[in-house]
Amino acid sequence: MSNLSAAAAAGDDRKPIKLPISGKRNVLITSALPYVNNVPHLGNIIGCVLSADVFARYCRLRGYNAIYVCGTDEYGTATETKALEENCTPKEICDKYHAIHKKVYEWFDIKFDEFGRTSTPQQTEVCQAIFTKLMENNWLSENTMQQLYCDTCKRFLADRLVEGSCPTQGCNYDSARGDQCEKCGKLLNPTELIDPKCKVCQNTPRIRDTDHLFLELPLLKDKLVEYINNMSVAGGWTQNAIQATNAWLKEGLRQRCITRDLKWGVPVPHEKYKDKVFYVWFDAPIGYVSITSCYTAEWEKWWKNPENVELYQFMGKDNVPFHTVMFPSTLLGTGENWTLMKTISVTEYLNYEAGKFSKSKGIGVFGNDAKDTNIPVEVWRYYLLTNRPEVSDTLFTWADLQAKLNGELLNNLGNFVNRVLSFIAKDQASGYGSIIPDAPGAESHLLTKNLGDKVGSCVEQYIEAMEKVKLKQGLKLAMSISGEGNAYLQESQFWKLYKEDKASCSIVLRTAAGLVYLLACLLEPFMPSFSAEVLKQLNMPLETQVTLTDEKGDIERSKRPWELLPAGHKIGTPAPLFKELSDKDVESFRQKFAGSQADRIVKAEAEAKQITEQLKKAKVSDGNVKKERTKKSASENKPKAAEQEISISRLDIRVGLITKVQKHPDADSLYVEEIDVGEGQPRTVVSGLVKFIPLEEMQNRKVCVLCNLKPATMRGIKSHAMVLAVSNADHSKVELVDPPQSAPVGERLTFSGFEGDPDDVLNPKKKVWETIQPDLHTNKELIACYKDLPFTTSVGVCKVSSISDGSIR
Numbered sequence: 001m002s003n004l005s006a007a008a009a010a011g012d013d014r015k016p017i018k019l020p021i022s023g024k025r026n027v028l029i030t031s032a033l034p035y036v037n038n039v040p041h042l043g044n045i046i047g048c049v050l051s052a053d054v055f056a057r058y059c060r061l062r063g064y065n066a067i068y069v070c071g072t073d074e075y076g077t078a079t080e081t082k083a084l085e086e087n088c089t090p091k092e093i094c095d096k097y098h099a100i101h102k103k104v105y106e107w108f109d110i111k112f113d114e115f116g117r118t119s120t121p122q123q124t125e126v127c128q129a130i131f132t133k134l135m136e137n138n139w140l141s142e143n144t145m146q147q148l149y150c151d152t153c154k155r156f157l158a159d160r161l162v163e164g165s166c167p168t169q170g171c172n173y174d175s176a177r178g179d180q181c182e183k184c185g186k187l188l189n190p191t192e193l194i195d196p197k198c199k200v201c202q203n204t205p206r207i208r209d210t211d212h213l214f215l216e217l218p219l220l221k222d223k224l225v226e227y228i229n230n231m232s233v234a235g236g237w238t239q240n241a242i243q244a245t246n247a248w249l250k251e252g253l254r255q256r257c258i259t260r261d262l263k264w265g266v267p268v269p270h271e272k273y274k275d276k277v278f279y280v281w282f283d284a285p286i287g288y289v290s291i292t293s294c295y296t297a298e299w300e301k302w303w304k305n306p307e308n309v310e311l312y313q314f315m316g317k318d319n320v321p322f323h324t325v326m327f328p329s330t331l332l333g334t335g336e337n338w339t340l341m342k343t344i345s346v347t348e349y350l351n352y353e354a355g356k357f358s359k360s361k362g363i364g365v366f367g368n369d370a371k372d373t374n375i376p377v378e379v380w381r382y383y384l385l386t387n388r389p390e391v392s393d394t395l396f397t398w399a400d401l402q403a404k405l406n407g408e409l410l411n412n413l414g415n416f417v418n419r420v421l422s423f424i425a426k427d428q429a430s431g432y433g434s435i436i437p438d439a440p441g442a443e444s445h446l447l448t449k450n451l452g453d454k455v456g457s458c459v460e461q462y463i464e465a466m467e468k469v470k471l472k473q474g475l476k477l478a479m480s481i482s483g484e485g486n487a488y489l490q491e492s493q494f495w496k497l498y499k500e501d502k503a504s505c506s507i508v509l510r511t512a513a514g515l516v517y518l519l520a521c522l523l524e525p526f527m528p529s530f531s532a533e534v535l536k537q538l539n540m541p542l543e544t545q546v547t548l549t550d551e552k553g554d555i556e557r558s559k560r561p562w563e564l565l566p567a568g569h570k571i572g573t574p575a576p577l578f579k580e581l582s583d584k585d586v587e588s589f590r591q592k593f594a595g596s597q598a599d600r601i602v603k604a605e606a607e608a609k610q611i612t613e614q615l616k617k618a619k620v621s622d623g624n625v626k627k628e629r630t631k632k633s634a635s636e637n638k639p640k641a642a643e644q645e646i647s648i649s650r651l652d653i654r655v656g657l658i659t660k661v662q663k664h665p666d667a668d669s670l671y672v673e674e675i676d677v678g679e680g681q682p683r684t685v686v687s688g689l690v691k692f693i694p695l696e697e698m699q700n701r702k703v704c705v706l707c708n709l710k711p712a713t714m715r716g717i718k719s720h721a722m723v724l725a726v727s728n729a730d731h732s733k734v735e736l737v738d739p740p741q742s743a744p745v746g747e748r749l750t751f752s753g754f755e756g757d758p759d760d761v762l763n764p765k766k767k768v769w770e771t772i773q774p775d776l777h778t779n780k781e782l783i784a785c786y787k788d789l790p791f792t793t794s795v796g797v798c799k800v801s802s803i804s805d806g807s808i809r
Contacts, residue, residue: 104367164193456559678746
């Protein structure tokens with residue numbers, strides 16, 4: 001069977017599409033589709049996408065033919081609710097947060113074969129086809145159900161648009177959603193809630209009848225139980241997955257409603273129900289299939305090929321029943337030969353310091369926060385994976401992160417690698433001149449032979465653990481090899497051997513260098529950036545694919561680490577791999593991430609405002625500006641522009657909100673935006689930002705706008721202002737200047753010491769903008785400045801994401 005799809009063969013510029021190969025182990029990997037209405041936090045990341053990425057990388061390391069598909073779950077009430085909150089359309093919400101998710105996962109080194117989304121034509125096609133089969137096979141029924149209806153909003157309220165007290169005895173949580181109680185985890189119907197309220201208007205809804213379609217789970221029970229009994233054993237399901245599944249079965253399967261009175265979702269292809277959409281938990285798991293169909297038109301070779309494909313799925317414990325009961329029942333009901341899940345790997349909760357991570361409440365460290373700490377991605381991945389909540393809830397604490405970084409990564413792993421490579425890199429008088437020495441007789445060197453036996457055993461146990469998806473144990477075993485290496489160096493006293501027994505020293509150093517390479521292989525699934533750096537220091541081509549395959553004899557060779565790198569190979573330049581995290585840093589992070597995201601925004605803006613007030617009090621001494629500027633009274637005539645000095649006060653820079661954006665119809669590099677700058681009607685602005693900032697990131701975004709430039713026609717469209725952006729030295733990177741989120745739209749930016757009204761329109765002949773622009777820049781703290789004065793609003797200063805010392809224009 002060809003390993004290229006028709007698209008790849010036709011010259012698609014993506015990597016060749018992988019299809020199942022006869023005679024090879026074909027592994028299809030998915031992780032629970034992250035919901036698109038918020039930024040993912042660390043608990044979300046370890047619970048699904050990161051864990052699946054580690055297993056996918058392990059499969060590639062072992063030479064299996066594996067693909068990993070994921071994407072954002074975009075339909076349903078939560079998206080509609082978020083759209084109401086942000087005063088935009090569900091599509092705009094999805095575009096915005098899909099881009100955020102993608103960016104977060106890219107930073108975390110998550111390597112998908114396809115990262116898609118469920119709001120696609122392919123999703124509609126696959127979902128409706130499955131529904132049609134279920135209808136044909138009589139697994140669906142029609143029923144009238146009672147549902148909450150809001151007379152104020154004039155709509156039926158879907159699950160998540162209702163909140164009330166949980167009816168479960170002993171729980172009494174007063175913010176339970178209509179579909180599930182976040183506190184006790186019980187699945188609910190909205191009508192069961194005590195004292196329900198509409199989330200939109202806070203009024204009490206009433207109960208009304210509405211017709212819906214139901215999946216007949218009781219009729220499918222025999223097929224489902226047979227599948228569960230067989231596959232839970234064959235696939236080695238985690239205990240928490242088995243318990244959650246059995247709890248559903250024990251309670252008794254009930255009809256499950258698969259339609260909703262919503263607009264945002266996959267339309268139901270049935271005349272009577274054409275105004276309804278599918279329930280998100282019916283269509284979301286089908287997203288795995290539709291996203292694969294976006295990856296390859298030959299998706300059925302993965303999804304309708306159970307004889308040759310193994311399906312592994314990763315998720316948090318709250319998603320289990322939908323993947324072990326609902327989704328398999330849906331596929332079984334079609335009567336088609338679907339690839340059903342073999343193995344499910346389920347995590348418990350990762351909690352944050354004193355409580356739970358919460359997307360809805362903004363509590364904890366979120367994906368974008370991790371990047372902002374400047375703690376390297378390999379440290380984050382290591383900490384989350386060594387703390388993976390596999391059998392019980394675990395706790396994220398900054399002190400624990402510090403201990404693991406400083407103790408396990410820096411003092412154990414980093415110290416071993418650096419110690420070995422630094423000694424080899426020493427000149428010939430005190431080392432090996434960067435050349436891996438030969439090591440004849442290593443097999444008979446007792447200390448080395450014993451090390452080889454231990455390492456070989458560790459590698460075998462590592463593979464056994466990883467095959468069973470015990471990722472935390474696999475990581476621990478890999479790290480133990482670093483510990484064995486440090487003990488080996490100490491026991492050999494190689495620094496003495498170098499002077500007293502050079503032959504033995506060469507055996508020790510070549511063996512230790514082999515261990516360095518082996519660690520790069522074993523740890524690649526967990527810390528790919530660490531492995532890439534080690535390969536660079538070993539002077540191994542970065543495109544070298546580290547392997548651990550049976551076919552190449554890699555497992556057997558691991559027992560002889562002195563053979564892993566060739567004698568005579570010249571290594572690269574050693575450098576420390578990890579940096580210590582201080583007590584001061586830890587306390588700073590603990591303070592910074594205390595409370596909710598909303599609390600942090602308020603706190604940051606208060607601090608920024610305080611800085612601004614301090615700057616205003618400071619007297620300005622800069623070039624043409626006198627220490628004490630005399631303010632003109634309102635009655636004095638404003639001097640003509642020609643008589644005014646050229647300063648920042650001549651510019652009219654305001655806080656703007658992009659209300660609409662699209663690509664220029666006649667120019668691939670230009671956006672056309674509608675920007676509200678506080679004038680009642682938005683201004684049309686043309687910006688050359690297409691290749692730097694994705695369209696989704698431009699939507700509903702606050703920006704800094706220069707409003708008094710002379711309008712200019714760009715490719716047939718007149719631009720009435722300019723969005724300010726910063727670029728780095730070679731203009732390879734561009735970012736928007738961001739005002740604080742709570743800055744009022746239309747507010748004019750101020751600069752301490754520079755008062756006065758702006759020009760109505762900047763006269764191009766006087767080159768006011770051209771004179772001022774060279775003094776617009778970002779400082780080390782990423783604050784936008786005119787000379788040394790920040791761009792200031794009433795609620796704080798304007799900043800950029802990452803470009804310091806950049807030029808603003």
